[in-house]
Amino acid sequence: MNQTIQNSLQDLTFKSILDALPCYLMIQDRQFNILFANHSFLKDFGAQVSGKTCYAVLKGVQHQCQECPVKETFKDKGLHVSEETIYLADGGIVEMLAFSAPLFDVVGNVIASIKLLANVGSIKRIHRELVTLGQSIAFLSHDIKNILENLQGGVYVVDEAISEQDHNLTLKGWDVVKRNITEITRITQNILYSAKDRKPALQDVSPEDLARQAGQLFFDKAQNLGVQLLLQLNPEVPNVKMDPAGISRMLGNLIWNALQACQKDTQKKIHQVFVRLDYYDSHHFMYEIEDNANGMDKETYENIFKGFFSTKGHAGTGLGLMLVKRIVTNHNGKVEVLTKPGRGTLYRIIFRLGYVAEDALMSSPALADGRMDDPCYANHYLREAQDGG
């Protein structure tokens, strides 16, 4: 067997070995013209690269790159490495590690540079994910430490109030403790829920019951914050198959977000949060959570569903909305966000009536026409809502 392999190897040509390399390889002259390219290179950049400059082929530009390992190799006859972003002929963009080494003539002059490009996109992606994970843990830790500080502070206040027999101060301190226990419970539950990309445990449930139960959980908190929490639920929306735990978490996160947004808004005297359930069209129903708080700016709007993006300062990890998005996606639903700075925010969650896991919700013309994504429509809607229209 070994002899057979040996014979086969002897039959291989130098070029066939280069062509078989699972990376790009090219040889260039001092003017950066490509003299030779292996099969992988020709396959992804086209067959007509010979004689063209590397920067024209790899970057689509007409000037040398600022940092060029090939130039360095010609300069010092050394091996050079760089990270490069390469534009493929099909429009793809890849991050590559480039190695440049000299090819010498018989008297030791550099006559060409051999350049090898290895795709490190997946490694870079993993690296970015690890960085994101590290930052996420840091932000979570930040939030938890803030809550611990407030719990310690709340306990201190209660202790002092008890020793002073100050009933009002006891209640105030106890409120701090309760609020922060609620917050750390919410964070913990969200972490646990987000730790695993679970499939929804579908049951036959009443969308109205889920919304009513979710709303009832927050009536006391809304009252404490001075916010009117109003349920407008259409009892005619029929039972559907959904994961009640996931939908409850989704509604809870949205209601809590809306209440906290109202708490932060100091510009209005009356704050209201609406929880609505109604038909969206003949095939879909929708939940709506609407507040009349301060709305969102563009940056916030564009980042709300990314994990650990939060505008709530000490009061939020940003995990809640990421979970909302995931739960909705797991139910083949759709989230629409309508907001206007100074006016408020409306989250609309649309599900198919009946719900079939693999059904194509987005095939609905009503959902595909994009009218809800139109900011003018959003502004109009909120104006109407605020004017009682």
Place this chain on the structure above:
Amino acid sequence: MADNKKTILIIDDDADYLFTMETFLTRNGFAVETADDGEKGLALAKEIQPGLILLDVMMKSLYSGFEVCRQLRSDPLYKGIPIIGISAMKDELGVQFEPASDAEYFNPDAFFDKPIDKDALLVKINDLIQAG
């Protein structure tokens, strides 16, 4: 201007923290003023010239704690007010807010990470006020 050496200004956008820290400090003999964002905090600091400021460094307001500190430190009238920086991110981000390492940008007299060791905080507050 009245002697406000025993007045501590707390600047933080967390209402629970403001309330509990205010309670803690008043029970320990200090007068306390509070501000829930950087802008109000800066204005109040200039108005009352407190004996010390407890300053959250990561507020979501136009003026972060860093900016409040920079503005106070760059004004001869207020640069002598002792400032204790407070955050819950110092260890996680490996941030070093030591006075000597970043004097241009953020120059607190001390730094505490949440949850705060209250005994150590009291010792530091008293040291800074007496030295001021």
